Amino acid sequence: MKTLAVKVVPVILVGTMLTGCVTNQPRNDTESSTASSQSDSQRTKTEGAVFGALLGGLIGLAAGDEKGAVIGAAVGAGAGYLIGNEIAKRKEAYATNEDFLDAETARTAEFNQTAKAQHQRLRTEIAALDTETAALRKQYKSGKANRDQLLAKQKQLNEKIAKNQEFESTLQKEYEINSEILAEERKTRPASDPYLAKLEKENNDLKAQIEQLRDDSTHLAQINERLSV
Structure with missing residues (x-):
């Protein structure tokens, strides 16, 4: 019987891959300092996606289905990204x-x-x-x-x-x-x-x-x- 730790691995991997999609972008010395790090907007979107993936995965695990956990992570990532995107869009309208x-x-x-x-x-x-x-x-x-x-x-x-x-x-x-x-x-x-x-x-x-x-x-x-x- 698989342990919970083993089952959680695919969920964590999904979250890691989502983070890597943004943080592991290639950079060179000619790039501006602004491009060398994520903007507040992009970071908010990414964090929302990772949060959604982990939450979706845990919901799947709670149901006792490892495959469901991975699918839940993918679906959760999409929902999380939309939330993060909405937050970033709203923030842009305010100075502080x-x-x-x-x-x-x-x-x-x-x-x-x-x-x-x-x-x-x-x-x-x-x-x-x-x-x-x-x-x-x-x-x-x-x-x-x-x-x-x-x-x-x-x-x-x-x-x-x-x-x-x-x-x-x-x-x-x-x-x-x-x-x-x-x-x-x-x-x-x-x-x-x-x-x-x-x-x-x-x-x-x-x-x-x-x-x-x-x-x-x-x-x-x-x-x-x-x-x-």
Whole structure:
């Protein structure tokens, strides 16, 4: 039986190769000092790719499939690079890291406000839909409603679920981007840094909002299930 250490090797190799793709570029004496090292943008992209590869690989290992770990590493690398690329693009709009962190905090706060409003609206809609679908189901059993009416209500519910899940996905991307920003900035900023503290607070709130919206989608799906015929 293979040990965990043996299984981890392919994952680490993938991360190493990804790093080497950027750091092992040939240089000569005529190159400028700027070209002799990675730009902040390129370094952020690369670090995001390596982080994604290792995370994807560990997910694969947790499932107990060595091949899955290697595939997970490759998929994770792509996702990580996209996150790193997005961070680098956002950073370019600001003169200092402090301005960038303030902007990300404000952006996340806006997402939180929108998510809270969405959750409150869905809570009201879910209560109404719960009553409506129970009555419709009762009418269907007694012959006072037909199958088409049930299907129409299911379509309405499916549209609400799809829209809410799309919003969840957007929030999840923001949460992952913020998490990566925090991880990178902690390497150079003090633990008590106020900019990081504010962003972390908003990001934790964002995670809570995502969980609430997922619960809302689950409740909508349960209501939808009652209309199955």
